[in-house]
Amino acid sequence: HAHLLGIEPLSQGDITAILDLAEEYVTLNRSDAKHADALVGLTQINMFFENSTRTQASFELAGKRLGADVMNMAMQASSIKKGETLIDTAMTLNAMHPDLLVVRHPQSGAVDLLAQKVRCAVLNAGDGRHEHPTQALLDALTIRRAKGRLHRLSIAICGDIAHSRVARSNIILLGKMENRVRLIGPPTLMPTGIAEFGVEVFDDMRAGLEGVDVVMMLRLQRERMDGGFIPSEREYYHRFGLDAEKLAYAKEDAIVMHPGPMNRGVEIDGEIADDINRSVIQDQVEMGVAVRMAAMDLLAQGLRARRAA
Numbered sequence: 247h248a249h250l251l252g253i254e255p256l257s258q259g260d261i262t263a264i265l266d267l268a269e270e271y272v273t274l275n276r277s278d279a280k281h282a283d284a285l286v287g288l289t290q291i292n293m294f295f296e297n298s299t300r301t302q303a304s305f306e307l308a309g310k311r312l313g314a315d316v317m318n319m320a321m322q323a324s325s326i327k328k329g330e331t332l333i334d335t336a337m338t339l340n341a342m343h344p345d346l347l348v349v350r351h352p353q354s355g356a357v358d359l360l361a362q363k364v365r366c367a368v369l370n371a372g373d374g375r376h377e378h379p380t381q382a383l384l385d386a387l388t389i390r391r392a393k394g395r396l397h398r399l400s401i402a403i404c405g406d407i408a409h410s411r412v413a414r415s416n417i418i419l420l421g422k423m424e425n426r427v428r429l430i431g432p433p434t435l436m437p438t439g440i441a442e443f444g445v446e447v448f449d450d451m452r453a454g455l456e457g458v459d460v461v462m463m464l465r466l467q468r469e470r471m472d473g474g475f476i477p478s479e480r481e482y483y484h485r486f487g488l489d490a491e492k493l494a495y496a497k498e499d500a501i502v503m504h505p506g507p508m509n510r511g512v513e514i515d516g517e518i519a520d521d522i523n524r525s526v527i528q529d530q531v532e533m534g535v536a537v538r539m540a541a542m543d544l545l546a547q548g549l550r551a552r553r554a555a
């Protein structure tokens with residue numbers, strides 16, 4: 247693959263290859279060395295048109311640990327504010343010969359469009375409600391390490407599914423790896439036509455969590471609810487917030503995940519989020535660096551091979 251724009255085009259083999267290489271980077275990141283040379287001589291530009299803590303920081307660290315020259319574009323201070331279009335901005339950066347472009351954008355499809363206009367490898371760091379492929383890959387690695395496998399698991403994704411690119415990329419990935427996916431949330435926050443993805447849909451947490459191996463919580467994406475239904479936080483927490491009573495319906499050894507940013511007391515009880523026996527939220531963050539190192543390493547190998555041909 248020339249780019250990483252989504253999980254959709256990836257095969258089971260592609261996913262396993264990224265996760266296997268990421269395992270090596272987990273080991274490296276835990277050592278004192280922390281550095282390898284997979285991206286030495288390459289230039290990585292990070293363009294985040296939407297706020298980020300985890301994704302931006304981990305792509306930056308990943309690039310630096312692999313020896314790339316990493317530049318973070320301060321999009322708030324860029325000429326986008328003066329009316330320059332996304333494509334003109336991309337073409338301008340393209341003229342500076344970057345090798346890897348990491349892009350987050352509020353519009354679904356914007357990163358795909360940009361990838362058609364530049365001569366480097368593009369990584370989607372989240373586009374609208376479309377895809378967030380490195381998030382699904384880091385979630386997959388976290389699950390595989392915690393459960394010892396990434397197939398025939400029962401996984402519940404809970405909350406605001408309709409606005410979530412994290413949910414969409416996870417549904418696609420977990421389906422490709424032959425897991426059973428359940429979606430739990432209010433019908434108003436469930437996308438139409440979702441049954442086509444081979445998932446089971448619930449609007450009751452207790453019924454949906456019954457016997458699952460993995461509980462993945464999502465944030466209410468208020469910024470994408472333009473004028474539509476916005477539930478009250480109190481009512482939402484009562485019905486869909488993960489607390490000890492609801493979690494008791496999942497398997498005894500079920501793990502709790504959250505991609506962040508987390509709103510404690512809205513979609514998840516703070517004590518559960520901090521419970522090191524159940525929550526793998528900090529592992530997800532750790533896996534994020536390793537998965538992004540692996541994804542950029544593999545794309546750079548392809549880039550170098552095409553340039554040498």
Ligand code: CP
Nearest residue numbers: 298299300301505506
């Ligand atoms: N999970 C995730 O994408 O977090 P950020 O928005 O902080 O990058």
